[in-house]
Amino acid sequence: MDKLLSSWSSTVESLPENYVFPVDSRSGDATVPICNTLPVIDLTTTLSHDRQDAVQQILEACQDFGFFQVINHGIDDDLVSDTMRVVKEFFDMPNEDKAGVYSEDSSKKCRLYTSTYDYENEEIHLWRDNLRHHCHPIDDFIHLWPEKPARYRDVVGKYSLEMGKLSSRILEIICEGLGLGHGYFGIGVTRAQLFSANHYPPCPSPSLALGLPKHCDANLITFLLQDEIYGLQVYRNGEWVGVEPIPNAFVVILGHQAQVISNGKLTSPEHRAITNSTDNRTSIVYSINPMPDSLIEPAKVLINDSNPPVYRAFQFKEFLKAYEVKKDYNEGALVEFKIKA
Numbered sequence: 001m002d003k004l005l006s007s008w009s010s011t012v013e014s015l016p017e018n019y020v021f022p023v024d025s026r027s028g029d030a031t032v033p034i035c036n037t038l039p040v041i042d043l044t045t046t047l048s049h050d051r052q053d054a055v056q057q058i059l060e061a062c063q064d065f066g067f068f069q070v071i072n073h074g075i076d077d078d079l080v081s082d083t084m085r086v087v088k089e090f091f092d093m094p095n096e097d098k099a100g101v102y103s104e105d106s107s108k109k110c111r112l113y114t115s116t117y118d119y120e121n122e123e124i125h126l127w128r129d130n131l132r133h134h135c136h137p138i139d140d141f142i143h144l145w146p147e148k149p150a151r152y153r154d155v156v157g158k159y160s161l162e163m164g165k166l167s168s169r170i171l172e173i174i175c176e177g178l179g180l181g182h183g184y185f186g187i188g189v190t191r192a193q194l195f196s197a198n199h200y201p202p203c204p205s206p207s208l209a210l211g212l213p214k215h216c217d218a219n220l221i222t223f224l225l226q227d228e229i230y231g232l233q234v235y236r237n238g239e240w241v242g243v244e245p246i247p248n249a250f251v252v253i254l255g256h257q258a259q260v261i262s263n264g265k266l267t268s269p270e271h272r273a274i275t276n277s278t279d280n281r282t283s284i285v286y287s288i289n290p291m292p293d294s295l296i297e298p299a300k301v302l303i304n305d306s307n308p309p310v311y312r313a314f315q316f317k318e319f320l321k322a323y324e325v326k327k328d329y330n331e332g333a334l335v336e337f338k339i340k341a
């Protein structure tokens with residue numbers, strides 16, 4: 001547990017050397033402005049006669065950006081803020097209360113750890129602690145979740161159920177936009193659902209360190225809840241742009257699998273989390289993943305003579321292997337699955 005940032009980060013005045021990123025990948029001194037022209041989609045329109053409008057807006061955001069924020073998504077604001085609160089309470093607890101879920105074994109279905117799954121072998125550590133656990137179906141996993149704070153299982157359980165439903169709703173809209181059949185993103189690509197909470201404590205040298213370096217998500221789709229502290233950046237047209245924290249909104253980020261299934265029609269954006277020197281920042285990711293044996297391939301209805309398949313079929317576990325050895329976690333992981341023209 002000594003490795004956890006929360007055990008020692010407030011006691012150091014300078015950044016340890018093994019947290020310093022190379023010049024070209026660190027966040028640097030230049031301030032990245034928060035961009036308020038990134039897509040924000042009001043989901044109330046999907047329930048009304050404007051549904052086609054919303055389908056179009058979401059499709060365009062998925063094609064042009066690979067991400068968007070959703071507001072008025074139907075999940076109760078109190079549940080959303082309560083979930084953020086209970087997660088912050090978890091990270092604020094003394095070490096002895098967190099010890100039950102701390103583990104250095106990356107195969108554990110619920111664990112608290114620091115940096116990445118490969119702390120021992122990585123050259124540079126990330127400035128984050130992470131609590132992650134499976135959450136679907138809840139009854140298979142809830143007994144593994146933190147027992148403290150006492151409300152944790154109840155609140156995160158309710159949140160996970162709601163996020164499962166919201167993810168189906170949004171995936172259905174994306175299906176509709178792409179012209180895939182109803183329910184195309186079925187159980188095979190959505191069964192493994194993960195709750196992952198990132199805790200980024202204040203950092204003595206934010207310009208040298210990173211909470212998470214540039215990466216694309218390996219999954220199908222991510223629903224990210226940020227607190228009010230800015231830290232998420234997206235790489236767009238060759239530069240970093242800051243994503244505005246909007247209270248109770250979710251940042252929806254397409255993962256590599258959405259890019260493959262859509263045969264490259266949708267994009268999976270590179271993004272990262274920076275740190276700051278004054279505030280704790282917490283983000284909560286609800287991640288939708290295929291099962292390890294699921295077959296991933298471009299949807300047949302999107303393939304024709306003028307749109308040949310861009311990627312070959314593969315099992316998700318095969319992709320994860322390639323993703324894990326690619327240390328920069330970006331577009332590179334997909335290269336070996338591309339069909340050469």
Ligand SMILES: O=C(O)CCC(=O)C(=O)O
Nearest residue numbers: 198231232272273283285
């Ligand atoms: O903390 C954030 O804003 C980004 C988190 C993220 O990208 C991830 O967990 O994959």
Ligand SMILES: [Fe+2]
Nearest residue numbers: 215216217271
């Ligand atoms: Fe991510």
